[in-house]
Amino acid sequence: MLRLLLLGLSTLLPTLALADFEGTPIGKVRVGAAAVELHATDDMVVAGTTHPRKLSGQDGMLRAVATVIQGPPRDTRVAIVALDIIAIGRKHLDAAAKQIEQKTGIPFDHILINCTHTHQVPSTIRIFDYDAVPEFVAQVESAIVESVVQANSRLNSSPPTRMLFMMGHENTVGDNSRIEMRDGTIGYPPFPIEEQLRPTGPVDPDFPVMVFKRPDRSLAAVIFGHSTHNVGTPHSNRRSPDIYGLAAQAFEQDTGVVTTFIEGAAGSTIPFEMDGVWPRDVATGVQLGVEAERHILDAIRYHVDQAPEMAVVRIGSIKREISVSVRDFDEKREEQAAIAASKRTISDAPGEKGAAMFRQMRAELAPHRGEKRKTWLSVTRIGDVAIVGVPAELFAQLGMDIKRRSPFRYTIIAELANDWVGYVGNADAYRLGGYQVQMGLHSWTERGTGELFVNESVKLLEELYAQ
Secondary structure (H helix, E strand, O other): OHHHHHHHHHHHHHHHHHHHOOOOOOEOEEEEEEEEEEOOOOOOOEOOOOOOEOOOOEOOOEEEEEEEEEEOOOOEEEEEEEEOOOOOOHHHHHHHHHHHHHHHOOOHHHEEEEEOOOOEOEOOOOEOOEOOOHHHHHHHHHHHHHHHHHHHHHHHHOOOEEEEEEEEEOOOOEEEOOEEEOOOOEEOOOOOHHHEEEEOOOOOOEEEEEEEEOOOOOEEEEEEEEOOOOOOOOOOOOEEOHHHHHHHHHHHHHHOOOEEEEEOOOOOEEEOOEOOEOOOOOOOHHHHHHHHHHHHHHHHHHHHHHOOEEOEOOEEEEEEEEEEEEOOOOHHHHHHHHHHHHHHHOOOOOOHHHHHHHHHHHHHHHHHOOOEEEEEEEEEEEOOEEEEEOOOEEOHHHHHHHHHHOOOOEEEEEOOEOOOOEEEOOHHHHHHOOHHHOOEOOEOEOOOHHHHHHHHHHHHHHHHHHO
8 A cells, every 4th residue: 555655655756746846846945146246335324322423434334135045836035134234124125125016027025134233323213312314324225126136137147056954052142131230220231230130021032044055065155143232343433234244244255155134132132241341331341252253253154064955846935914003102101111221221321311311312203193104914835934023122022932832843924124113112111111122213013012923923824825
């Protein structure tokens, strides 16, 4: 009986290969990858801090990095783009994705655009005491399109490629950034160790690495991810793609392969402290940033080398609009929280400078309380790996909840994807308070938005898995 069954399958599989997978052999994909540099000047206002600043010179390149993957069924294509910027709204990302669809035929819903959240680049958002730099935003939008067009054009010369994947771990870089202090407040580093009581949430050490190899075993593309705030650079007074971007470019220089970083759920995680030092510290944070970059580069090298082959039987993607609401808030309570946070987080002794900034943001948002706003969630499938695109600085706990409930064998979170709605924490975070959930342009969604993202992401994952 077993022999008859095997004979039956042997006659069926070639038919399936011709009907459903024509163009790319079963289990393999075709890949094209490209990077387009973003050019910034010293007169551009830089994002990443609560007050505007300008930087002179640059470490590494700022880039739009695209990977286009084509595979079964019927040579479906998906595009994954990473931008070395802090964040950007859907107005610009939707426009870029529509142009990509027109120029390449890759469906709008199959395009995932993720920001690496580097804190050392010209501003692309309206936040705190500064606005976006229009000429830089226009350049970003153009670079997104050009990077995908170039990557897509390289599919024509791409041989059938093996995909390798490993869900590795890197637990020496990230720390929780929301610490319950002995005085009952939620602190934000740096602060003396003796004032700390406990972290308010977990750190996600997952380090997914996706590798594409040609028949001659050369690397065609590499994608990796991690869930820690992308801050830290050799020179704090220069523009930079920060620790993850610099590590990706170092690996690319070693191997010649275009390397993409996906920023995970990092809204509540920062690079580790070492003897009380954090990369924000201008005097000593430089070495810490260099050390973190070295750890990340070592992790890329190790996991690329160790990743086993994974057969890709299906590629697909879903992108869906959902509604989120502008939070209602108590002005008096938020004013008190802003003063306290400014004293600790912004090193503002009386707390007034920071409080005035948060007060202005609340004034802008107050007329919109309860307002519904549309944003995107997306899921992209490459074999047994799913990538969930969330438009927020998502707390680590929420990203881990999505992964725990996902039907896929492996799930990766891509935060700040396809839109930007600020920090989004789990429900308990809003009870505890702290900078990340203070009302402002950086954090305006209502409590429960994080759980909404989790539930809706899981629904999309189940829908994509069932296809």
